[in-house]
Amino acid sequence: MPDHRLQADGARVLADLNALRGIGTYKTGVHKPTFSEPHLRSLEWLAQRLPDAGLTAEIDGIGNVLGTSAKPGRKLLAGSHLESQNFAGWLDGPLGVIYALEAARVLNPDPGIDGAVEVASWCDEEGHFGSFLGSRSYIGNVSEADIDAARDRSSGRTMRDALRDAGLAGRPRITADAKRHIGYLEAHIEQGQRLESSGLAIGIVTSIVGIWQYRITFTGEQNHAGTTRMDVRKDAGLALARFCVDIDERFPAVSGPRTVWTTGRITLDPGAPSIIPGHAEMLFQMRDDDPAVIARLEDLLQSIAAQVSAQGRCNVAIERIRTGAPALMDAGFQQAIEAASRALAGGRSERMPSGAGHDAQVLATIMPAGMLFVPSIGGISHHWSENTDDADIVTGAQVFVDTCRRLLTA
């Protein structure tokens, strides 16, 4: 029997999530790029609520929000992020932060719990300025030089300028004390359709796939689009288009059953209608939980590039800009989520890998980590129409709070 004193308050969780949706609203979702005004306002909103859970709030020099407890006993770290992709959904990030806040509100005041949930909102999980900069800063993996070099992918604004405008320049960055926490727990919407299509309530994450990212540049010859004959052109944009089609045709023979790859951005330079582009660039990403598959695909990518270069019209250069090894979730955390799901979600749970990257993969490098998923309608994410049934949000909160209770009292 669950202890009803220690249950999540579903109405309070929904009210908090809707309050955050009210900051930077876009259609039914939000537009809160990292260090935008609505993102900063969301951080302040969280910082003001952490004392309700007996936590001391601090926003650090990279925009992480941390709520720390003076209560003796075990400490469990929990959280997610508050910024969004551009014009994206209301739950990707905030769900995990509010679940953590709710767990802290329910468990920290209880004298029967020998310990506390501490709450984190990691900055820039969505990668506007880099790759997991907030959680990586916390584990000591971001240098001042990294911050000097970071720029907003959309606007080009430097991270230094953004931090200064946000009033965060000069603040210390909080880093982890590895012995302080028994581990890290994060909740997230599934961003896929497996839970929904199987009528399940909870996904117990077993591993987080690695993400490998590349900047692929094509160099041809910029020239006039009216006076340069077709047969002498060195059109970097056309070389890029051929490269994308080659990938689409040749990757399936070499990839694994769950491999995915995406060209998310293309830029032609100078990008004017009357100029043959002399340079072109694409951002290309591959994900798999097996590094051997990625190694085979990297070889294929290089061989496609060599073939394009050998044709003599354009040169192709491939630069790896991000390498993410797959991260395993802690077995004890998985068991705790499963037990909580049996108690509060009728056992409607399933173990599954995460195809998306999350801060939990960063925290997993220094402490035990676990993740739970709730269903997402139609599997839509990174789009403003992303959504989850209120009932599933509440069930997820109850399982999350009970998982925290089990981990703190195990």
Place this chain on the structure above:
Amino acid sequence: MPDHRLQADGARVLADLNALRGIGTYKTGVHKPTFSEPHLRSLEWLAQRLPDAGLTAEIDGIGNVLGTSAKPGRKLLAGSHLESQNFAGWLDGPLGVIYALEAARVLNPDPGIDGAVEVASWCDEEGHFGSFLGSRSYIGNVSEADIDAARDRSSGRTMRDALRDAGLAGRPRITADAKRHIGYLEAHIEQGQRLESSGLAIGIVTSIVGIWQYRITFTGEQNHAGTTRMDVRKDAGLALARFCVDIDERFPAVSGPRTVWTTGRITLDPGAPSIIPGHAEMLFQMRDDDPAVIARLEDLLQSIAAQVSAQGRCNVAIERIRTGAPALMDAGFQQAIEAASRALAGGRSERMPSGAGHDAQVLATIMPAGMLFVPSIGGISHHWSENTDDADIVTGAQVFVDTCRRLLTA
């Protein structure tokens, strides 16, 4: 025998061109987008020099500079433009303006010439905000609503804001008095290699090819790049890449001997590395002097689009955003250029079509028009390394001034 009193001053022409290169310098070229500070400074520079040629200068409400003469007799309009493509060459535009200024300086004060050269610098020939907005405004083909709708293609800044910041808002726009001029003459670098490779000094333009431009949009489904399986994706960027490759493979069978086509810009939406693009857009352009060829290619474009749409992953929509009928240059103007080339360039001239668009095609719709080309080194244009030998620049100026003399005294 040429009249030496009426010859171009080659040193003065080169000095003026270099003075304009000194405004908004980028490497050996310039960066002067329409209504940028260096562009506006170049307009002022010209306005200050027009009185040297007995002309009254005015900068009108769309940024055209016009120098008008009170001298009785025939009036010949001559000019080009002063803004540049982004990070582009020093001669594309200024050459024709300085030749016109030089012709006015040489011919207007001479009592033996019963008439005058009037000088024009047309705004935005390079199409930052639209298509030939300056010269089209002059012939009465741009409405206030057109200006309301115009935006800078790169920055998105509205033309109204740009005109206000330039101090031009509220000024009247000067429009043509069709009976005032015997015609319009424009000089330009060739932007091709034909003159250079044949050792010629002057190209006598016979016609200016038409430019047809299209916005082609692809609509798929935006989704998460990690959690969406390859086989269910509706990737608008990939559909666009396939479309570009299809064009490249299927157009040559249908195009004419001089047809050219170019994809100058590609945008994926939202353009983030971890999101499958749900929308994609390309700017596509075709040029030919035969509208029947263009009609065949438009049919092919539509059939490629229908095939992509029929595959069911993405929808393709083709919107024609610019139609340019080919423009014929006046036979009398061509004869005058040829006679001047015989007198001053040893007859090293050749008749040729222009593959690039020019303001002369706009002026040709209301008055006789002519164009002459000078060689461009390596045929490079719309790039900062664009260049022409000083000797060729001077020869071109001499032929240009003599052509004006012949037209005014014919």
